[in-house]
Amino acid sequence: MKHARGLILGAALAAVALPAFAQSVAIGAMEERLRERGLSGSGSYDILESLTTEVGPRPAGSPAIARAKDWAMAKMTSLGFSNVHAEPYSIWAWFKGVETAEVTDPFPQPMVITGLGGSVATPPGGLEAEIVLFPTFEALASAPANSLTGKIAVLTEHMGPNDSATGYGTANRWRRRGASEAAKRGAVGFMLRSLATNNVRQPHSGAMNYEEGLPKIPAAALSGPDADQLERMARRGKPIKVKFTLLPTYLPQATTWNVVGEIPGSATPDEVVLVSGHMDSWGLGTGAIDDGAGVAITMAAAHLAGERHPRRTIRMVLWGAEETDQAGDAYAKAHAADASKIVIAGESDFGAQHVMYFQTPAGSQDLPAIKTLTEALKPLGVTYNREPSKFGGDDIGHLVSLGVPQLSMRQEGAHYFDIHHSAEDTLDKVDPAEMDKATAVWAATIYALAQSGVDFRKAAPAKP
Amino acid sequence: MKHARGLILGAALAAVALPAFAQSVAIGAMEERLRERGLSGSGSYDILESLTTEVGPRPAGSPAIARAKDWAMAKMTSLGFSNVHAEPYSIWAWFKGVETAEVTDPFPQPMVITGLGGSVATPPGGLEAEIVLFPTFEALASAPANSLTGKIAVLTEHMGPNDSATGYGTANRWRRRGASEAAKRGAVGFMLRSLATNNVRQPHSGAMNYEEGLPKIPAAALSGPDADQLERMARRGKPIKVKFTLLPTYLPQATTWNVVGEIPGSATPDEVVLVSGHMDSWGLGTGAIDDGAGVAITMAAAHLAGERHPRRTIRMVLWGAEETDQAGDAYAKAHAADASKIVIAGESDFGAQHVMYFQTPAGSQDLPAIKTLTEALKPLGVTYNREPSKFGGDDIGHLVSLGVPQLSMRQEGAHYFDIHHSAEDTLDKVDPAEMDKATAVWAATIYALAQSGVDFRKAAPAKP
Numbered sequence: 001m002k003h004a005r006g007l008i009l010g011a012a013l014a015a016v017a018l019p020a021f022a023q024s025v026a027i028g029a030m031e032e033r034l035r036e037r038g039l040s041g042s043g044s045y046d047i048l049e050s051l052t053t054e055v056g057p058r059p060a061g062s063p064a065i066a067r068a069k070d071w072a073m074a075k076m077t078s079l080g081f082s083n084v085h086a087e088p089y090s091i092w093a094w095f096k097g098v099e100t101a102e103v104t105d106p107f108p109q110p111m112v113i114t115g116l117g118g119s120v121a122t123p124p125g126g127l128e129a130e131i132v133l134f135p136t137f138e139a140l141a142s143a144p145a146n147s148l149t150g151k152i153a154v155l156t157e158h159m160g161p162n163d164s165a166t167g168y169g170t171a172n173r174w175r176r177r178g179a180s181e182a183a184k185r186g187a188v189g190f191m192l193r194s195l196a197t198n199n200v201r202q203p204h205s206g207a208m209n210y211e212e213g214l215p216k217i218p219a220a221a222l223s224g225p226d227a228d229q230l231e232r233m234a235r236r237g238k239p240i241k242v243k244f245t246l247l248p249t250y251l252p253q254a255t256t257w258n259v260v261g262e263i264p265g266s267a268t269p270d271e272v273v274l275v276s277g278h279m280d281s282w283g284l285g286t287g288a289i290d291d292g293a294g295v296a297i298t299m300a301a302a303h304l305a306g307e308r309h310p311r312r313t314i315r316m317v318l319w320g321a322e323e324t325d326q327a328g329d330a331y332a333k334a335h336a337a338d339a340s341k342i343v344i345a346g347e348s349d350f351g352a353q354h355v356m357y358f359q360t361p362a363g364s365q366d367l368p369a370i371k372t373l374t375e376a377l378k379p380l381g382v383t384y385n386r387e388p389s390k391f392g393g394d395d396i397g398h399l400v401s402l403g404v405p406q407l408s409m410r411q412e413g414a415h416y417f418d419i420h421h422s423a424e425d426t427l428d429k430v431d432p433a434e435m436d437k438a439t440a441v442w443a444a445t446i447y448a449l450a451q452s453g454v455d456f457r458k459a460a461p462a463k464p
Numbered sequence: 465m466k467h468a469r470g471l472i473l474g475a476a477l478a479a480v481a482l483p484a485f486a487q488s489v490a491i492g493a494m495e496e497r498l499r500e501r502g503l504s505g506s507g508s509y510d511i512l513e514s515l516t517t518e519v520g521p522r523p524a525g526s527p528a529i530a531r532a533k534d535w536a537m538a539k540m541t542s543l544g545f546s547n548v549h550a551e552p553y554s555i556w557a558w559f560k561g562v563e564t565a566e567v568t569d570p571f572p573q574p575m576v577i578t579g580l581g582g583s584v585a586t587p588p589g590g591l592e593a594e595i596v597l598f599p600t601f602e603a604l605a606s607a608p609a610n611s612l613t614g615k616i617a618v619l620t621e622h623m624g625p626n627d628s629a630t631g632y633g634t635a636n637r638w639r640r641r642g643a644s645e646a647a648k649r650g651a652v653g654f655m656l657r658s659l660a661t662n663n664v665r666q667p668h669s670g671a672m673n674y675e676e677g678l679p680k681i682p683a684a685a686l687s688g689p690d691a692d693q694l695e696r697m698a699r700r701g702k703p704i705k706v707k708f709t710l711l712p713t714y715l716p717q718a719t720t721w722n723v724v725g726e727i728p729g730s731a732t733p734d735e736v737v738l739v740s741g742h743m744d745s746w747g748l749g750t751g752a753i754d755d756g757a758g759v760a761i762t763m764a765a766a767h768l769a770g771e772r773h774p775r776r777t778i779r780m781v782l783w784g785a786e787e788t789d790q791a792g793d794a795y796a797k798a799h800a801a802d803a804s805k806i807v808i809a810g811e812s813d814f815g816a817q818h819v820m821y822f823q824t825p826a827g828s829q830d831l832p833a834i835k836t837l838t839e840a841l842k843p844l845g846v847t848y849n850r851e852p853s854k855f856g857g858d859d860i861g862h863l864v865s866l867g868v869p870q871l872s873m874r875q876e877g878a879h880y881f882d883i884h885h886s887a888e889d890t891l892d893k894v895d896p897a898e899m900d901k902a903t904a905v906w907a908a909t910i911y912a913l914a915q916s917g918v919d920f921r922k923a924a925p926a927k928p
Contacts, residue, residue: 049696053571053693053696053697053700054697054700055571055573056567056571056572056573056574056693057573057574063572064572064573103520107517107518107520108520108527109519109520109521109528109750110520110521110747112887199892199893200664200888201666201749201887201888201890202665202666224892225888225890225891225892228890228891228892229517229520229750229891232513232517232891233517233518236517236518283574285665286573286693423576423665424664424665424689426665426689426692426693427689427692427693427696428663428688428689428692429663
């Protein structure tokens, strides 16, 4: 069945019931038309401008995320989405408060830090202790027991470029696990060089986790230049004392929302193509590239694709707690019973630049629908990566566990981690033409998947 | 006399008493030797590394400037300077304290600001008012009387590139005068887009002045992206309320120091070539390019030139209150009686990059000594600008009023205002090879001027 459905696609789709205006247009032509439509001004930048200006930073569980929810419902309604609604769920929430740091001895001077998401507070008057520097996470994780008693552990390892051995995939483990590795050895505080790929003097936030059964110690990110400064001081060979203060707010119970809107399918509305971005952001920037861009690109793309009335339903989901890993789980739990309707799901969550390549589920590599789409995207420099898609987005993973196939759209992001999770994540860092390129690709892809008869849920084994 | 002294130089200097080791070396050769010596590792970067690491930010009148003074005396002593001493003087001082801002209505979100140097405080709980945006300083300065009553005036004009019509020369007047122009029309607060040439989300500090007889209102700089954000909000057409809090410390009486060291002249020690940089900095960065670099370049260059025992005394002055315009004045007052010994004075205060061109006082344009120096500097891309020097540095102006001739060394600074007066002014922004290039030029120039018989104090009229 899956093969049969796939194979008839390229040639036979003209026979399927299509809206009147599109009946004479071959499927590849429609994708090309959407590609050009997106390039000529997709509207995604305006959506992003609106979200980042009118709402600003949007931590999950905050008053701002409630405003983002209202914004999202109004925006989707104005774009003609149906069934627009917000699905509330309960989360823990964490908001940054006072964040200060200084070297107190022997070279007194201020430092620039931010708390890691989920960190406990320091005492109100701050936490002061001698620091111990670690050039690598490996060195910290292999330090002897009790070797950090009463100290602040400082990890100065540099994150590498994206996709390198020490790129974000590896480095975010340092941020998540560093505090507990330090606490295990007696440390009273933990700091790390911000996970960033430039030397702007901004700290980069991000979630951390505490290991069960270990003391929870305050954890912060230093700006890159501040980590450099501590390394220079340490070379002088004298003990260095640092004092830092973090007074975040932790709410064990707060509310956030996944906001949903649909463009009902013209032929098989019970088959759903789910596309998404996340509304929530950390508190330092206005969440322009992370992930206002993903919200805006997929919303504009879904709107453009929907105007062509494809056969399947396009469902737009704006996640409300990606940064603290609570959105996809809540959605999967709430939709365990109807997730089987989702034919494929994807998320845009890697900035505002063009798409480099895309991947589809195992078994779909040689289907005409994919080849037709690939051809339509080639003029934008997009390639088809035959490796089956294994990462549809952080919020998609829980749906995948329920058997939902995933779409992977890989965006250019060589400079993504210059900005990610920092105060630099603001609209001025976004190029509208790049957003249009990304939106054009998403629009053509959403249309192709929603118009296609390929049932990714019944994937064929990958061909050799 | 001046002409005679000038004209004999190029050919006849071998006849002047020189230290034994240098007697057989023609003056141009010594300059070339110093140029190469500087390029091969001038030591200036290490001096800068030491100052920015061990002292950090150094506001005039702060405990940090006292540590900078001790650092400077120790460093000059270790480099073999004589007569190393600190000359104290009394100044007003201003240190930043709490600095927060937020839009409170209709799009509540935090903003990034810093107080302008010299600003009065807001009430401890902050100052909240509707904002009025001005796209140009001209628009603010021509707004009707009483048109800003109870409002916060916000100037969003972009500073242009260096040397453009709206470059720093013009734009720093907006910062200095904006608050009083706003107060004159009834405003209760003033903010301006940071004087910066990039879009990093950092505010840039800098001195401001209050006009006599007008209310003193709190004044702050917004980061560029925050100014953009207010402009976007304003386009929505609704009144916008901003709340900001500045709690700086103002001391009417504080102490700072100009630190002095000399390399006594081998032949005419009563003739002084004064070179300088300023130790003090604003509080946000570590004062690497403004002006640790100038301190380090001129100190290393004076040291290298001094090792060749030129005829005149080289006097190194490290100014202790440039940013608040109090250092040069204090020095000129203290040295009114002996300033006549200073043959020429210059300052390096434009970052850590190479020298593009240099200028000397009127009347010296065609002297052989200048031509010889020009030839020696050519391989580094330095040109001689025949326009008589009119700006030797902010701290030099008061000496010029006493009749001291000035040297102007113009450094490359296309990106100087990306960093200037912001938290980004840290060591990592400095290229050691560029510093060596600048130091090489200063070393050769200091030597040429200290070895020369040209008496710039008795300048010839500029030739046509």
